[in-house]
Amino acid sequence: SAVISQKPSRDICQRGTSLTIQCQVDSQVTMMFWYRQQPGQSLTLIATANQGSEATYESGFVIDKFPISRPNLTFSTLTVSNMSPEDSSIYLCSVVDRGYGYTFGSGTRLTVV
């Protein structure tokens, strides 16, 4: 299956600042997703990262807050903008690999203080 490198693995950020999370895949994949897991909660889809076009956001998530780039089939970034303590979560990228295989990165644990 695809191998995903997600950076940073964790960060502590000041409120009002922004953090960009990178997701690098070792093979070309058609579908890339960004999820969030808030403390004690399930995984919630933020958006689908589309190669060469704007990401598709789920209800409750907007581009101004979570801008996403996907310049090619192996790389994507998620930025958490103007952070507040409520943004403290684990952020995960996921890819669909060879049909129906869904693989996840190791996650970025973000704490906003």
Add this chain to the structure above:
Amino acid sequence: DQQVKQNSPSLSVQEGRISILNCDYTNSMFDYFLWYKKYPAEGPTFLISISSIKDKNEDGRFTVFLNKSAKHLSLHIVPSQPGDSAVYFCAATLHLSSGSARQLTFGSGTQLTVLP
């Protein structure tokens, strides 16, 4: 509206016994179901999946059962081992007619503790 539900937030079993984790869904369009295991500070790791055309899939100690009429699936782990202690998420998706995949919808997770 929570389309995938795991009603048991936690489960404890003795080592060597069977662990049964349950999951219910409401969207009858879902046609593919997955189970993931997650340790703290790690991403979810795929365990096993099942297509809606099947009612059982087995892989080593892990078996997933699907009851479409009841919109219910379960994961059986036998025998359970202390290393199985983790949070288990069930997830569901539906596939477009083009064959391309869509995002996963996750349940809230069940913390499994296997006692030595």
